[in-house]
Amino acid sequence: MERMLATPADAEIILRLYELxxxxxxxxxxxxxxxxxxxxxxxxxxxxxNNFADPxxxxxxxxxxxxxxAAALVLHGAVSTELFFDCNSEGLFYLAKLAHLLDAVRxxxxxxxxxxxELINRFSVAAQRYELVHKRVEAIRSLRRSKQNR
Numbered sequence: 001m002e003r004m005l006a007t008p009a010d011a012e013i014i015l016r017l018y019e020l021x022x023x024x025x026x027x028x029x030x031x032x033x034x035x036x037x038x039x040x041x042x043x044x045x046x047x048x049x050n051n052f053a054d055p056x057x058x059x060x061x062x063x064x065x066x067x068x069x070a071a072a073l074v075l076h077g078a079v080s081t082e083l084f085f086d087c088n089s090e091g092l093f094y095l096a097k098l099a100h101l102l103d104a105v106r107x108x109x110x111x112x113x114x115x116x117x118e119l120i121n122r123f124s125v126a127a128q129r130y131e132l133v134h135k136r137v138e139a140i141r142s143l144r145r146s147k148q149n150r
Contacts, residue, residue: 004080004082006080006082006083007080010079010080010083011083013078013079014079014084014087014088017070017073017088018087020066021066021090026062026063026066028059029058029059029060029062029063030063030090032056032059033059033060033094034090034093037056038097038141038144039098039101041101042101042104045098045101045104046108048060049105049109063094064094064112064113067091067094067113067116068113068114068115070084070088070091071091071115071116071118072115074119074123075115075118075119075122081123081125081126082125085123085125085126085129089129089133091119092116092119092120092126092129092130092133092134093133093136093137094113094116095113095116095117095120095130096130096133096134096136096137096138097137098113099134099137102117
């Protein structure tokens with residue numbers, strides 16, 4: 001199948017998605033999700049996800065729903081798949097970071113990160129990028145564990 005060139009409308013969507021990521025609270029939420037939130041168990045995940053009094057709960061929901069929305073745009077053809085993955089892999093990072101918990105999380109929330117998962121099942125470019133990101137996440141997780149065990 002021949003690759004389709006991205007359109008100016010695709011570029012506008014990519015730029016708008018980037019702009020949304022730079023909003024102050026979103027930056028804080030992303031920083032927390034990227035650097036601090038590394039749940040090892042479903043119980044650790046649910047301690048945040050099910051505690052609406054915890055300010056991190058809102059951050060978790062904000063980041064996950066943002067990337068699920070972005071994934072849905074790709075899945076529904078609103079933005080070029082190739083352009084999207086040329087410009088974004090952070091959503092795949094979160095999917096890889098939580099991959100070991102997905103079955104347990106989906107027992108309580110069956111739709112949790114399903115759009116992000118669908119991307120890697122539907123598009124080879126997403127699957128290839130995910131594999132690279134997953135290896136990086138596992139290396140980070142291993143390093144974090146070794147530091148905790150000192």
